[in-house]
Amino acid sequence: MSLVIGVVSQKGGVGKSTVARLIACNYAASEWMVKIADMDLAQGTCTSWNRRRLQNEIEPKVAVxxxxxxxxxxxxxxxxxLVVFDGAPHSTRxxxxxxxxxxxxxxxxxxSLDDLEPTIKLAHELKKNGVDPAxxxxxxxxxxxSDVELSxxxxxxxxxxxxxLDGVIHEKTAIRRSSDEGKCATETPFKTINEKVDILVQSIVNRADVMVRKGR
Ligand SMILES: Nc1ncnc2c1ncn2[C@@H]1O[C@H](COP(=O)(O)OP(=O)(O)OP(=O)(O)O)[C@@H](O)[C@H]1O
Ligand SMILES: [Mg+2]
Known part of the structure; x- marks a missing residue:
């Protein structure tokens, strides 16, 4: 049975596709067979990104x-x-x-509260509809x-x-530029950025392990 990780939000533009690609590339780098299920039919962000990844011959390969x-x-x-769901915005069902x-x-x-409030509201909705809050x-x-804003x-x-999750992705032009080339947020030319984002990757991997052990 494959591991399934869903990346969702109600709000658009918060970084779902960026996180989905990050997860996919990093598991693939550990020899996992990974598929991104791009549920955003309108934008197909991960699908287009993977075309650029293939065109630029970037390894490891991921399927989208x-x-x-x-x-x-x-x-x-x-x-x-591993299946990583890249969710579409505004798609409640x-x-x-x-x-x-x-x-x-x-x-x-x-x-910002503009982002945090709808995020926690969605978490509550999911919980109300039977999703295990853990x-x-x-x-x-x-x-x-701003460190103050972050804390x-x-x-x-x-x-x-x-x-x-531990770790944070900071707003960086290099992350956008790397994505333009078909790379993920730990594949930028800057070691410091990659190492910081890797903290988030590791905490996702750890949390996924915990949930699999709990649920199976
Ligand atoms: N940490 C970051 N630094 C710089 N740019 C970023 C970062 N994260 C995301 N972006 C850019 O912001 C935009 C939105 O990010 P992304 O596509 O990951 O969000 P999304 O939640 O999937 O959006 P949508 O709801 O439209 O599917 C993209 O142009 C992306 O390249
Ligand atoms: Mg998206």
């Missing part, structure tokens, strides 16, 4: 496919070690389907330069009771 339904993605996913089918549900969010993990993405964001998440 667009799906209309979660169940179709899971069927194909049986041939993979599919967001719930993804969350219910995932071993770990990651909610990426910026650190499966829900919040990832801070698109953080700015207030962390406190806000901790106060909500949901699991806050």
């Amino acid at each position: 496919e667009q799906f209309l339904n979660v169940s179709d993605a899971l069927k194909t996913g049986e041939h993979y070690d 599919k967001t719930l389907d993804i969350a219910q089918s995932s071993d770990l549900v990651i909610l990426p969010t910026g650190v 499966k829900i993990s919040i990832a801070l993405t698109r953080a700015g330069n 207030e964001g962390m406190e806000y998440v901790k106060a909500s009771g949901y699991h806050l």
Whole structure:
């Protein structure tokens, strides 16, 4: 049975596709067979990104496919070690389907209240609809330069009771540029950026291990 990680949010542009690609590349670098299920049919962000990755001959390879339904993605996913769902924004029903089918549900969010409030609201909705709250993990993405803003964001998440993943993705042009080349956020030309983002990767891997051991 493959590991399933869902990356979802209600709000657009918070970093779902960035986190999904990050997870996929890093597991693939450890020899896992990885498929990203791109549920964003309108934008197909991960699908286009993977075309650039292939064109630029970047290793490790990851598979990306667009799906209309979660169940179709899971069927194909049986041939993979890991399926990463990149959720579409504003898609309540599919967001719930993804969350219910995932071993770990990651909610990426910026650190402003504009981002944090809808993130915690979505976490509550998922919980209300039967998703084990322990499966829900919040990832801070698109953080700015202010340590105060970041630590207030962390406190806000901790106060909500949901699991806050260690590590933060800061807003960096290099991360955008790398994604333009088909790379993920730990594949930038800058070691310091890659090492910082790797802290988030490691905490996702650890949390996924915990959830799999708990759930199976
Ligand atoms: N840490 C970052 N630094 C710089 N740019 C970033 C960062 N994270 C995301 N971006 C950029 O912000 C935009 C939105 O990110 P992304 O596509 O990952 O969000 P999303 O939640 O998947 O969006 P959508 O809801 O539209 O699917 C993209 O242009 C992406 O390259
Ligand atoms: Mg996206």
